[in-house]
Amino acid sequence: ARAPARFARAASRVAARPMMAARTALIAGNWKMNTVLPEALKLAAAVKDASVGAPGDVAICVPFPFLESVSKVLAGSKVGLGAQDCSEADKGAFTGAVSTGMLQSVGCAYVLTGHSERRSIFGESDALINLKTKKVLSAGLKCILCVGELKEQREDGTTDKVVAAQLAAGLKDVSEEQLGSIVIAYEPVWAIGTGLTATPEQAQDTHAAIRKWVQGAYSAAAADRLVIQYGGSVTPETVDELMACPDIDGALVGGASLVADKFARIVNFKA
Numbered sequence: 001a002r003a004p005a006r007f008a009r010a011a012s013r014v015a016a017r018p019m020m021a022a023r024t025a026l027i028a029g030n031w032k033m034n035t036v037l038p039e040a041l042k043l044a045a046a047v048k049d050a051s052v053g054a055p056g057d058v059a060i061c062v063p064f065p066f067l068e069s070v071s072k073v074l075a076g077s078k079v080g081l082g083a084q085d086c087s088e089a090d091k092g093a094f095t096g097a098v099s100t101g102m103l104q105s106v107g108c109a110y111v112l113t114g115h116s117e118r119r120s121i122f123g124e125s126d127a128l129i130n131l132k133t134k135k136v137l138s139a140g141l142k143c144i145l146c147v148g149e150l151k152e153q154r155e156d157g158t159t160d161k162v163v164a165a166q167l168a169a170g171l172k173d174v175s176e177e178q179l180g181s182i183v184i185a186y187e188p189v190w191a192i193g194t195g196l197t198a199t200p201e202q203a204q205d206t207h208a209a210i211r212k213w214v215q216g217a218y219s220a221a222a223a224d225r226l227v228i229q230y231g232g233s234v235t236p237e238t239v240d241e242l243m244a245c246p247d248i249d250g251a252l253v254g255g256a257s258l259v260a261d262k263f264a265r266i267v268n269f270k271a
């Protein structure tokens with residue numbers, strides 16, 4: 001999704017643009033509430049094998065009970081382990097909750113926050129998402145913060161406004177240095193699990209708007225470094241076109257990440 005650094009530097013001299021960072025792509029699978037242990041182990045082993053020659057970074061966000069055993073399967077591979085949620089608290093009387101310290105202790109490198117299913121099904125507010133995001137960062141983990149508009153919002157032309165508000169709230173009190181441990185996943189809600197992928201143009205436009213927002217809120221350098229994933233019905237058939245867009249730096253994949261062959265093709269995208 002980007003030119004090699006030497007071309008980017010040459011281009012920046014010609015066009016007098018700020019130097020572009022060489023962003024490393026990140027393809028992440030979000031298994032959601034799927035698999036039982038034997039399936040999880042088998043799928044993780046397949047992802048490990050498929051990722052050996054992958055052009056970018058790879059991660060899988062697996063259900064809590066399988067984190068530790070999947071971590072052993074992934075040991076020594078380039079596949080990072082991720083969780084799908086965490087508590088905003090450190091520890092104590094929070095029945096059923098899972099802390100970032102627990103996640104770190106079983107080998108997690110990534111945590112998702114702000115997923116639209118957490119927002120809509122579990123009623124998570126922007127304020128709670130911000131607390132969770134900051135907890136992930138203070139534990140030294142990488143945070144994949146998800147944002148995205150509803151169908152009605154895309155139709156009434158408020159996508160950029162909605163996404164900007166989610167970014168402002170989710171990243172409140174997150175420093176520019178901490179932003180280096182954030183990945184933004186743009187997941188239009190109408191495209192999640194529906195088979196309706198955003199067109200590369202729709203996705204690129206919103207990714208560019210996200211990067212512009214980060215430039216205004218932080219700096220051009222921070223915006224340039226930021227990895228922005230697209231999520232929403234990504235498949236082997238759509239990944240290459242999406243990854244060819246200049247501001248699309250990766251994918252957050254739900255359904256297709258549960259099918260070993262499909263995810264193998266996605267992590268080995270051709271841009």
Ligand SMILES: O=C(CO)COP(=O)(O)O
Nearest residue numbers: 030192193232233254255
């Ligand atoms: O929500 C998603 C990833 O977090 C996307 O899910 P699908 O790829 O199944 O649309």
